Amino acid sequence: SAVISQKPSRDICQRGTSLTIQCQVDSQVTMMFWYRQQPGQSLTLIATANQGSEATYESGFVIDKFPISRPNLTFSTLTVSNMSPEDSSIYLCSVWLPNTEAFFGQGTRLTVV
Amino acid sequence: TQLLEQSPQFLSIQEGENLTVYCNSSSVFSSLQWYRQEPGEGPVLLVTVVTGGEVKKLKRLTFQFGDARKDSSLHITAAQPGDTGLYLCAGEGTYKYIFGTGTRLKVLA
DSSP states (O other): OOOEEEEOSEEEEOTTOOEEEEEEESSOOSEEEEEEEOTTSOEEEEEEEETTSOOEEOTTOOTTTSOEEEEETTEEEEEEOSOOGGGOEEEEEEEEOTTSOEEEOOOEEEEEO | OOOOEEEOSEEEEETTOOEEEEEEOSSOOSOEEEEEEOTTSOOEEEEEEOSTTOEEEETTEEEEEOTTSSEEEEEESSOOGGGOEEEEEEEEOSSSEEEOOOEEEEEEO
């Protein structure tokens, strides 16, 4: 299994600023994933963070808006840049242990005002 | 592109009623999983179904994997308010998980 600590748990930010979300895993994992979720809705994959290489972004998400760092096998950050109210959402980090299951952090609830 | 469509999107029922949630795809999956998510938490795994036609039971929850491994269902018997949450099916795609569109369940006391 994997235990994921994600912080901050919530934040209220001014438009035009940036927020960095941190994700710490209690074991080494190859791939970490960042999702966005509107309350009550499903998960939308933003990008896959691989250690030692650039993140792989899904359609509709770009590195300039959502830069990701993956300095080692247990840690990753997602930055939401130049925020607007449309970025208000829940952001979740996740790890996937193949042939087992996906594990998630508790999420970061972001409100942009 | 692998997609997982869930139905219904939203369900509000009285305590004690039965319900079924469906997860359908045009793609074959080696396995499908069901997760439940409560507010303020990340999704948590309920079950994994691997074999076509497989049925698994978890207390009042019954999960079935379609024979062709393209669909799955979740049946809840005698729903309770504690069953309230967002239910997500998921399958392994290429180097990532594919999550279903989600079913929001509310069970009223």
